[in-house]
Amino acid sequence: MCRPIDPSFAPEERLFIRVSYARVRDGHVRPDAIRIEDCAVSVNREKYSDSPADVLLAAAPEHNGIAFIVAGDVPTAFRPPADHLVSRVVDDPICNSAPLPDNKAHAEIRFVERGKPYDKQMPLRAAVKSRLKDAIADRLNIYLYPTKYGPVNES
């Protein structure tokens, strides 16, 4: 553990993700920029970042933009078909967890069945995942606009 767990998130604390040029449209982050793995979205806490750019990785040069959601704006409830879920922001610093790179700013937006503990194995239907990604993307703001890097791999 590189630092103690800090469960407190000020409502205005920014939570950063990196995004690529193709996943931003007219100043808005597209839902396809959101990755849900183990019923959670990885973010970097502003509180434990030296700079918002800490979220950028040399190994991911195409993903050179930064978007953020403020902690107080993370949706706590969802429309159908995800209305059985709630979300919460959980501190989750990563240290000495090779092959994962250390990331003391790491936290997660976790999706949990209402009234139950977090279960990263909980199956999520495709339509539920679409609803979650849509809800998160709608609350993201651009901090640093991504630029084209090499060929954009889409039409």
Place this chain on the structure above:
Amino acid sequence: MNSYLDGASALTDVVAGVWGYLRTAAGEATSSHTYLLSDARWICATSMCRLAPETPSVWLRERLALLESFRSIGDNADGYGTHRPNDGVLGLAERVLRSLEAAMPPSRVAATADETVLIAFEAGERSGALECYSADEIVASIKLRPGHPSTIWDLPATPVQIRAAAREIQRFLSEAEEAETGVSAD
């Protein structure tokens, strides 16, 4: 040709098309109907039937090539551990693209951070999408504008249902065009 003719709807179209052609040949067609047989790739073109091309349209060829290129996406290209869409997802995305009518080219085809393939249609602020999650899971959605919750529904992975959803999305998008221009997209 068979790959384009899956589903009862398509078969009905072909029957109607052949019937239309025979009527034309017999001199019964009205002037409002045009039946083309000059190109062997096309069975007919009438208000009664849809085109059934044997070779893909330009946009389809381009999108299929793009889809193929997704196979070369490296693991963890975004640093979040994302893999390329798996073969089942790519296979379904190909079926979705081939199910779309020639006049329904998607605005965008993308491999997503969630390892799905998104086939998107956009007009102004409005958008719609068919997102392929696995070999048989499609989610359709329409969105009025960023910040407005999408309408989302599960879509059976059949050509008839895919075409119907694509038409629904096109209708939704054309409403935006009509509102902006005052002119019907039809």
